[in-house]
Amino acid sequence: MSREERELPERSAADKRAFKQELTDVVPHLRAFARGLCGRPDMADDLVQETLLKAWAAQERFEPGTSMRAWTFVILRNAYLTDMRRNRFRGEYDETAAERILTAPAGQEEPIHLSDMHRALLTLPPERREALLLVGAGGFSYEEAAQICGCAVGTIKSRVGRARAALTTMIEDGTIPERSIGDPSAHGAILEELDDVAAGRGQAIPTK
Amino acid sequence: MTGRKRNTSKRGPEWASGLKQLYDSVIEEPIPDAFKDLLSKLDDGKR
Numbered sequence: 001m002s003r004e005e006r007e008l009p010e011r012s013a014a015d016k017r018a019f020k021q022e023l024t025d026v027v028p029h030l031r032a033f034a035r036g037l038c039g040r041p042d043m044a045d046d047l048v049q050e051t052l053l054k055a056w057a058a059q060e061r062f063e064p065g066t067s068m069r070a071w072t073f074v075i076l077r078n079a080y081l082t083d084m085r086r087n088r089f090r091g092e093y094d095e096t097a098a099e100r101i102l103t104a105p106a107g108q109e110e111p112i113h114l115s116d117m118h119r120a121l122l123t124l125p126p127e128r129r130e131a132l133l134l135v136g137a138g139g140f141s142y143e144e145a146a147q148i149c150g151c152a153v154g155t156i157k158s159r160v161g162r163a164r165a166a167l168t169t170m171i172e173d174g175t176i177p178e179r180s181i182g183d184p185s186a187h188g189a190i191l192e193e194l195d196d197v198a199a200g201r202g203q204a205i206p207t208k
Numbered sequence: 209m210t211g212r213k214r215n216t217s218k219r220g221p222e223w224a225s226g227l228k229q230l231y232d233s234v235i236e237e238p239i240p241d242a243f244k245d246l247l248s249k250l251d252d253g254k255r
Contacts, residue, residue, distance in 0.1 A: 016251075017252045020247065027243055028234070028237070028239065029235060031234050031239075032232070032234035033231075036227075045242070049246055052243070052246060053246070056250050117229075117230055121230075132224075132227065135221070135224075136221060136228065137230065137232075138231065
C-alpha cells in the first residue's frame with residue numbers, strides 16, 4: 001500500500017462493507033474495554049454505541065491494514081473522558097459516592113456481585129485504569145497503549161506500575177471497597193442513590 | 209499507528225491474569241441485539 005498517497009480515497013461500497021465487517025469484529029473488545037472503564041454494563045454499552053457511530057462517521061480517516069482495535073479504542077477512551085468531564089451524572093461529580101455506585105451492577109440480569117478485581121479497578125483514576133486495561137488485558141504493547149492514550153511510553157509504564165501497586169495493595173490488605181448490596185432488593189436503593197447524585201444531592205453510601 | 213504488533217504471549221503479562229479473565233469474560237458474552245441493530249443501520253450501500 002503506497003504511503004505517498006496522502007489524499008483520502010473515496011470509499012467504495014466494497015470498502016464500506018469491509019470496514020463494517022472489521023468494526024463488527026471489534027465490538028466484543030470495545031465492550032470489554034468499556035466495561036473495564038465504566039463498571040456499569042449499561043453505561044459501557046452506551047459508550048460503545050457512541051463509539052461505533054463516531055467510527056462509522058470517521059471511516060475515511062481509517063487506514064486499511066492498520067489496527068481497527070487500536071483506532072476504535074482511541075475513539076472510545078476519548079468519548080469516555082469527555083463524558084466524565086461533562087459530568088454524565090449531571091450533578092456534582094462526587095467521586096467517592098459515584099465510585100461506590102459504579103461498582104453496583106445495573107440490571108437484574110447481571111450477577112449480584114462484581115469480582116473483587118473489578119471493584120478494585122474502578123477505584124483507580126481513569127488514566128491508570130485505562131493503561132492497566134490496555135496493557136494487562138487488551139493485549140497492547142506499551143508503545144501501542146501510549147499511542148492510544150496520546151502520551152509518552154514512559155508515562156504509560158509509570159501509570160501501569162502505579163495501578164498494579166495500588167491493586168496489589170488493595171487485594172493483599174483486603175481493602176477493596178465492599179459490595180454495598182447484599183441482595184436483589186438493594187438494586188432499587190442503589191439506583192435511587194444514583195438519581196440523587198445526578199441531581200446534585202450526592203451522599204456517600206454508608207459502608208458496612 | 210502500527211497494526212500488526214501484538215502482545216506476543218497470548219496470555220499477556222503474568223501479573224494481569226485476573227484482569228485478563230475479567231476482560232475475556234466480557235468478550236465471550238453474546239453481542240446484545242442493540243448492537244446488531246445499530247450495525248445493520250449503518251449504510252454501506254447494501255440493499
